[in-house]
Amino acid sequence: MNPPLPDSKAVVVVIDDDHHILELTALILSRKGYHVLTASTARQGMDIIATQAPELALLDYMMPEMDGLTTLREIKARYPDTYVIMFTGKGNEEIAVELMKGGASEYILKPFNNRDLIDRLDNVLRIREIELHNKALQQEHVRLLEEIDDWNQELQKRVREKTEALQKAQSEIAQSEKLAALGYLSAGMAHEVRNPLNSISLFAQLMRQNTTDQEQQEYLGKILKEIDRIDSIICKLLDASRRSRTISSDVQIDRVVDNAIDAFSPQIETGNIRVERRYHGVPPAIKADPAEVEQIFTNLFLNALDEMPGGGRLDIEIYEESGWVVVKVGDSGGGIPAETLPNIFEPFFTTKSRGTGMGLPVVQRIARIYQGTVSVEKTSAEGTVFRLEFPAVIQA
Structure with a gap:
């Protein structure tokens, strides 16, 4: 446990009970300029983190004595400036979601590609630098607010x-x-x-x-x-x-919306849902992938129907405004609670027992790809209205 070399990129502690993984990972990272410390148990790894304060920890999910998830939570609670990347040979969604919720900055499946491992570490280091810098800015900001x-x-x-x-x-x-x-x-x-x-x-x-x-x-x-x-x-x-996306087609968003509604026809009929469409003329086209735009409305309609289990009204309004195509999707459900509203676009955040929390983040990601926006225009006990805006195609 020697101190890091002056020219080393960062200090990394590798925690794994497999000595072959320890040796291989240490060799790969050392050649790329990292100063590597190793531990074969979670307790040894925690001791190293306590004394050396490494920037990164590579932690195996399956560890003796204390499992990887427990170790991850303890590291994040006691040493938040040490960012954790998890190793695991089990590639299933439940484990991945659990690790990300536990505070892991990255998730790597075994066996791993050497180049991919280095790229992941470099990316996490960049994220860490940005977040720590932002944290320092926030602390400075608080101090300045007190002075003014x-x-x-x-x-x-x-x-x-x-x-x-x-x-x-x-x-x-x-x-x-x-x-x-x-x-x-x-x-x-x-x-x-x-x-x-x-x-x-x-x-x-x-x-x-x-x-x-x-x-x-x-x-x-x-x-x-x-x-x-x-x-x-x-x-x-x-x-x-x-x-990165290559946009190649003009999309009539009213047709995409109609296709998405048609896909929900059985649920709409059996669920006693009334659909009201207000299309103010033929809207201009937008540049996008129609399948991805349809996925936006599929997710929004699915959420809306979930909010109206006893029947209700689904409203869709489309119009042009100052060079933008505006689409509003409203429901007559119970609305979004004020305390959860700031988190609805966060990955994995959900208030539903069977939800994954990925519907609205996917909606936001696709909208941003095509220079669009999505927001909650209003929400109350009478329902919720989502507002989407996309830049219209300028006709020559």
């Missing part, structure tokens, strides 16, 4: 405006980093789903070749068709996590 207590009302107003702008910028940075981490997680989970999906497809094809029963042939054909659809969704998920 006696200033006149006009100066207080200007300070308040600057503070709100800073908080908004910090919130957007934090949200962007969370969604970037979610992209890594999505790619990993997509790979995990693809392997069993390929096996199912292979067996279904073999069964189809070996049967002459017409009904079974039809059923197996439907199975293969649904497998292809799932695979197409996975391809889009992987593509979304790897590339």
Whole structure:
């Protein structure tokens, strides 16, 4: 446990009961300029963190004596400036969500790619630097507010405006980093789903070749068709996590909304929901991927229907305003509680027992991709209205 070398990039403690992983990780990181400390138990790792205050900790999920999740929570509670990256060989969504909620900054599946490991560490270090800098700015901001207590009302107003702008910028940075981490997680989970999906497809094809029963042939054909659809969704998920978008088509948003509503026709009919559409003329087109824009409204309509289990009204209004296409989606449900309203676009935040908390964050992510915005225009005990705005295509 020697002190870090003067030219080292950062101090990293690797906590894993597998000595091969310790040696391999230490070798990879040392070659890239990191000063590496190792521990084979969680307690040893905690002792190192207490004395050396490393910037990063690489922590195995499956640890003897004290498991990785418990260790993660203890590190975040006692040493918040040490950012934790979790190693695990179990790639399922429940573990990933649990780790991110526990305070993990990143999540890496074993076995890992050496280059990917370095990229992840460098990215977490950048996030850490930004967040610690923002924390210092916030502390300085509090000190300055105490000093200007006696200033006149006009100066207080200007300070308040600057503070709100800073908080908004910090919130957007934090949200962007969370969604970037979610992209890594999505790619990993997509790979995990693809392997069993390929096996199912292979067996279904073999069964189809070996049967002459017409009904079974039809059923197996439907199975293969649904497998292809799932695979197409996975391809889009992987593509979304790897590339920037190339917008190639003009989209009539009223048609996209109509398609999304049609998909919910059975739920609307059986749920005694009245749909009211107010389209003020034919709106201008927007530049976007129609499938992704439809996903926005699919998520919003799903939330709205969940809020009206005993029936109600779904309102959709579309119009143009100052070069923007505006869409309002309203429901007659119970509204959003004031205490949860600031968190509704946070990944994994949900008040539903069966929800994942990803519907509205996905809506916001897609809207931002196409220079759009989404916000809650109003909410009360009589219902909620979401407002979306997209830049209209300028006709030559």
